[in-house]
Amino acid sequence: MKITDRRTLPRGGRSMPVFGLGGAQLGGLYRAMSDGAAAALLDAAWNLGVRHFDTAPYYGYTRSEHRLGAALGPRPRDEFILSTKVGRLFRPDASVRPGDDGWADPLPFRPRYDYSHDGVMRSIDDSLQRLGIAQVDLLYVHDIGAVTHGERHEDHWQHLTRGGGFRALESLRRSGVTRAVGLGVNEWQVAHASMQELDLDCTMLAGRYTLLEQTALSPLLDECLARGNAIVVAGPFNSGVLAGGNSFNYAAAPPDVMERVRMLDSVCREFDVPLPAAALQFPLAHPAVVSCVAGAHDEAELAQNIVWFETPIPDEFWSALHQRGLIDGRAPLPALNQPGRPC
Numbered sequence: 001m002k003i004t005d006r007r008t009l010p011r012g013g014r015s016m017p018v019f020g021l022g023g024a025q026l027g028g029l030y031r032a033m034s035d036g037a038a039a040a041l042l043d044a045a046w047n048l049g050v051r052h053f054d055t056a057p058y059y060g061y062t063r064s065e066h067r068l069g070a071a072l073g074p075r076p077r078d079e080f081i082l083s084t085k086v087g088r089l090f091r092p093d094a095s096v097r098p099g100d101d102g103w104a105d106p107l108p109f110r111p112r113y114d115y116s117h118d119g120v121m122r123s124i125d126d127s128l129q130r131l132g133i134a135q136v137d138l139l140y141v142h143d144i145g146a147v148t149h150g151e152r153h154e155d156h157w158q159h160l161t162r163g164g165g166f167r168a169l170e171s172l173r174r175s176g177v178t179r180a181v182g183l184g185v186n187e188w189q190v191a192h193a194s195m196q197e198l199d200l201d202c203t204m205l206a207g208r209y210t211l212l213e214q215t216a217l218s219p220l221l222d223e224c225l226a227r228g229n230a231i232v233v234a235g236p237f238n239s240g241v242l243a244g245g246n247s248f249n250y251a252a253a254p255p256d257v258m259e260r261v262r263m264l265d266s267v268c269r270e271f272d273v274p275l276p277a278a279a280l281q282f283p284l285a286h287p288a289v290v291s292c293v294a295g296a297h298d299e300a301e302l303a304q305n306i307v308w309f310e311t312p313i314p315d316e317f318w319s320a321l322h323q324r325g326l327i328d329g330r331a332p333l334p335a336l337n338q339p340g341r342p343c
Contacts, residue, residue, distance in 0.1 A: 001281065003306055004049045007290040010228030011201045014137065014179055016081060018284060019309055020052030021045050021302065022234060022295035026067050027060025031297060032104040035067065042071035044299040048306055054204070054234070054293050056085040056142055056184070057127055061096060061106035069131035077133065083204070083232075084131065085142035085184045086123040086165075089114045102250075115144065115156050117164025124172060135177055138232075139169065140184030140204050141194075147187050157190075166198040173201075182229065186249075188216035195229060204293070206235035207249060211275075211282040212242055212260060214328040225288040232291045233283040242279040264326055271317040277308035278317070282327070285334040 003019035025031070026038050033041075045053075053072065055064045065084060072080060093110035100106055114123070120141075128134060144160060146153040159165055169181040180201035183191050188208045194200060203224070208216040209231065224231055237243040241253045241261055248257045261275075268275045283289050292309075296302035318333040327333075 001284070002049075002310055004051070007230075009180060009202055009230045009290060011199070011230075012180055014081075014201075016202075016230070016232075016290045017050075017052040018291050019050065019306070020054055020081070020232070020291050020293035021050050022293045023053065023055035023064040023068055024059045025295040025297050026055070027058075027064035028104040028106065029059070029295070030102055030104060032098075033297065037298065038067045039071060041296065041299055041302060042068065045296075045302055046071075046075065048303065050302075050306075051079060052081045052291060052293070054083045054232075055131075056140075057090060057123065057130075058085070058088055058101075058111060058142060060103050061100075061109045061111065062090055062130055063103075063105070063107050065127055065130040066107075069133065073132050081137045082131070082133070083138035083140060083184075084124075084127045084136055085140045086120045086127075086169075087113060087115050087142040087144060089119060089123055090126070113149075113152075113156060115141065115159040115163065115165040117168045119159070120165050120168035121172075124177060128177075135179070137178070138180045138182065138202055138204075139172060139178035140182050140202075141165065141169070142184045143186070144183065144194075145185055145187035145190040148185075160194075161197055166194075169198065184234070186235070188220045191216075192220045192223065195223060195227065199227070200229045202230045202232060202290070204232040204234050206233075207238050209233055209283050209286070209289070210236055210238050210242065211264060211279045211327065212238045212257070214331050217328055217330055221286060221288045229288075230290040231283075231286070231288045232293055233289055234293045236279050236283060236292050236294055237276060238279075243276045260326075263324075264321070267317065267320055267324065267326065271314060271320065273313050273317050274308055274311060276305075277311040278313060280305065280309045281311075281313060281334055282318075282331075285332040287332065 090109035184204040
């Protein structure tokens with residue numbers, strides 16, 4: 001598989017590159033990135049053939065959107081796919097400091113959750129101005145969910161449902177401000193609940209369908225396949241633990257997770273397969289998945305991700321993972337992908 005291969009969204013027929021660059025690192029996630037380094041990374045991405053870019057107002061407290069817009073502005077608009085997110089509004093705040101929410105060098109704007117109709121409309125207007133464009137390809141509701149919000153979740157959910165947030169997404173899709181709508185979340189349960197409220201085109205799911213964890217297989221991915229809600233997999237390395245790190249879900253990985261990673265890596269070594277290569281390629285075997293998005297801190301890291309993504313992996317490796325119980329027995333394997341699947 002090549003990063004330039006494409007798959008089609010079941011709803012709307014939009015064509016999607018199977019590989020995308022995530023924009024959190026452009027916002028300085030845990031590590032500051034200069035404007036020059038960000039521009040160099042995005043130029044390298046374009047030259048390497050990357051045509052799918054994801055960002056969010058939250059990344060660097062709007063810094064990522066500014067940088068991505070500046071880099072993509074001179075590019076032909078019909079040659080790339082761009083997604084951003086709604087759910088937070090930003091107000092000037094001089095008290096913002098490096099390290100707030102994990103952003104090493106955030107801009108001086110403080111986020112406030114707002115999933116209401118007016119909040120969604122204001123959020124996309126602000127994003128379009130920062131990006132310098134008139135239309136995004138995909139618009140995701142960002143970070144809604146019971147785990148994310150705890151006791152505040154029900155309030156936010158009511159704003160999204162009864163408060164008109166979903167209605168705003170419908171309006172933006174109908175008017176062409178965005179070509180597709182969905183969620184950008186770490187929790188599969190809220191994606192499933194949202195499908196009962198609105199016909200979603202595409203959902204970005206971070207960390208819940210990976211080589212390490214397949215908790216979203218059923219009922220979410222089953223229903224996505226039946227109803228045409230395409231999945232973009234984000235966080236394919238589960239916050240880094242599948243790429244040589246020790247972080248899982250943005251925190252230190254617990255011993256049971258590290259043991260499972262050790263077992264996966266043992267099979268990888270047996271078949272001479274880089275663990276990150278298997279992590280990037282595994283999710284795309286599921287017929288509901290159209291793309292895999294990974295971030296990068298610099299040009300070398302991006303180039304390495306692309307090499308891993310395109311590394312040939314023998315069928316026997318995937319079969320061994322299945323036979324040894326290291327992946328869910330219901331999960332489609334790349335070795336068993338349907339003939340003629342669009343790539």
